[in-house]
Amino acid sequence: MELSKNYSPAEIENKWYEHWLQKGYFKSEPDSREPFTIVIPPPNVTGVLHMGHTLNETVQDILVRKARMSGYNACWVPGSDHASIATEAKVVGMLKEKGIDKNNLSREEFLKYAFEWKEKYGDIIYSQLKKLGCSVDWDRTTFTMDDHYYKAVIKVFVDLYNKGLVYRGARMIHWDPVAKTALSDEEVEYKEITGKLYYIKYKIVNSELSAVSKETPDLAETTHNSPLTTDYIVIATQRPETIMGDTAVCANPGDERYNKLLGKYVLVPLINKKVPIIFDEYVDKDFGTGILKITPAHDINDYNIGLKHNLSIVDTLNDDGTLSEAAQIYVGEDRFVARKKIVEELKQKGLLIKEEEYQTRLGFSQRTNSVAEPKISTQWFVRMKALADPALKAVTDGEIKIHPGEKFLATYKYWLENVKDWCISRQLWWGQQIPAWYDEDGRFVVAENEGEAKKIFNTQYSTNNTQLKQDEDVLDTWFSSWLWPIEVFNGITEPDNKDINYYYPTSVLVTGQDIIFFWVARMIMAGMEYKKEKPFSDVYFTGMVRDKQGRKMSKQLGNSPDLLDLIDKYGADAVRFGIMISSPAGNDLLFDEASLEQGRNFNNKIWNALKLVKLWEGRKSESNLSEGAEAMILSQMTMNIDLGVMPVVPIGLLSEDNFATQWFENRLNEVTIEIESLYKQFRLSEALKIIYSLIWDDFCSWYLEWIKPGFEQPIDENVYNKTVYFFEQLMQLLHPFMPFITEEIYHLLKEQTDDLTVKQFEKPEKPGHTILEQGNILKEVITAIRDVKNKNQVKPKEKIRLHIQTEHKHNYTSIEDILSKQVNAESISYTHHPIENSLSILVGKDKFFIETDQVIDTGVQKEQLEKDLEYLKGFLNSVEKKLSNERFVQNAKAEVIELERKKKADAETRIKIIEESLSTI
């Protein structure tokens, strides 16, 4: 078969994904094996995969594929999240484009559109997962609004309500004026912005009047025409549009500037509403003018002060962020427009003293990016304390391990220890409708359905056939996602079914650190509450994917690449490689297309190694060993066991080239063991680096060159078979990271009876130290000789005669062939004295003399030797200093001292050899 010049991933990737699906390799059913379970963090149903997802899904696929190839019953559950706010916003936007206003639709009509939208776009995300090669069990695909899932959410809500853990009440919450819904505290992101502080005059009402008119209801009216003192106080505020909601002004009781005003009143500018001056320790004397306006309806701190001082609450904002009737002025204007107009009016009336820029933090809605408004509102809440305690314990006891632990444990702990009640109602239609039913008087009951609700209602309120109306609101998306690891296996709706009993708790959760509170902590709470057991054993946090300048990826910056474009350009394997190669757990990843290019080049390197091996396939020669020689080698092998050299497990017969095959076999075992340990520590990026280097350097650059036959020469059949076997092993090691090319190569190497995706890893043998060490010496000698040739401008093509001066000749006899091939030597001989007119180098304690037909420039050589000498002398000096330090010799461990002595002796020998060489030049 003719193999193309370069590897082209496109058709190959599609072909294998289809094949794997058709074979059902990703399907999982409970059996006698140990399960390895991952539930995907469900992406938003109408979204697309961005680079953050790509990293996440790749990590999960690596873990799942590795488990599947290691004897586990691997189950990766895919799915998507209905994402109430985000999706509803998209559907509303889509309707708007069609000229349809959501307000003119009934709930049912709207939901019909929403489901249509979901049907149309919900699969995009799945097709991207396929492109990326994700080995998920498609038969288990779950959506958070599936019937059973919907029921589970309702069941949990009712259950928590009955346990007293869900309640309804008026609290200060964050309001999103664009989405027109309440938000949880977690859905508000604080951003540093440059705001303005406006210094506004509040007139002080004269004391006589204030004393008598304190209880006057129509205060604003009466004060208009009242005699006023010329005194005023100045209040700094960043929100002048809320002054109409002021119900007091407040200073610190210890502030001498203001405490004489005790019992007095001021007039709120523009509307001349009379409000009292109150005092509270909360006020910071040094901030602004030291006196604050108190607007309990629109600030959490003001709200608390209001409660304490029994102030009334005047809500001056509508749900859409415009000013309400209560504001009296600028009614219907947007809050920011109103701010400008009010500032202008204050200016005109001489009530604005000054404006000052200042840094402040503002809360923004995570979903709509609008400025969130603190607002008093009646909503549904989850009482968190009781749920938080077991969730905290599961992590602090080490039952659930977080990776990287040191970084996130403290964050997790802090949040759970200080957790506030969770606002779970949203004023939306897309989501699970809250199962509370009300009568006309606002009396309500909570039940799983209307029939049930009526029964309970009638009993509870001793009435009959009352008309009940269900709560209009839906539940927070996260109130459904926190059940994910349970309900994907129907663990809420059908407790104790065989799936939930087998797959739960899941093995690993892989997710972004940004949703540690939204999702991870709450899943642990739900798990502890409903399964009395952790939902997963390990949590692996990936970092955020940024661009190479370290900026967040965003649509505005246009620095967020399209996944499918990248796959088209480089192939899915290369994308997976590129994103994994530099992403240590928990650290942000600076995404650079250059690393995808590196991945593509790696593909190509593997492809070319395949081409080389296939070139040899037709040129196999039978083993040139007689049966007698074979027996001899086998007996040597037995001896080698005693010497610590790993015997080769014969694939076919042994050959004369067996140093290379033995060395590589051991190297392969060494790396396989190393990889295993890295997997256990979730150090996937490092594991990939090691495999990359094993394939590129050890296999391609060294091993294949060592066994490469001369031009058009045949290759020993046994060496060939071994090489194919090694290649298969390498592909297996790499498969979890780069599934497509490895499967393709596996099948191109030879006729296979199975597929790599499900091929089980063999347990690696313990590698032999001696042969690995010998391999290192060989590599070092080759590199050193090439270097000296390079530095002395000896052309690689030029033949050399190599003379080795060593006390350990046996180290070299078995590798002579490889050595001469690699440094282009026409002869190798051993010597006891320096060779005239040659280049000499030192490796360890052995000297190598390189004879060429070329005239040698001794200057270059001398320079190099002197440099080496200088280094060694410096080194020797530092070792001697250590050894001559009495306290070191007294205190250090014996083996450390021994080592230093050996270093000293080695350095001295080497210095002697170099000085000898220098004297002969």
Next chain:
RNA sequence: GGGAGCAUAGCUCAGUUGGUUUAGAGCAUCUGCCUUACAAGCAGAGGGUCCGCGGUUCGAACCCGUGUGCUCCCA
């Protein structure tokens, strides 16, 4: 304001209980090569005050203190 983490080569990062050399890798750079698998390549090389200062120790990239800078979380 409270808390956490980080600072090692031009860039991105390893560096295990303090001692295997005067600190490693990949990418980038430089030099030489179109050598029959691969120029998306091969063979080599150069490059570091381990953020500053102080301490503990026979010995510190590593432990402690402190300063500086960056990132994240929370209010």
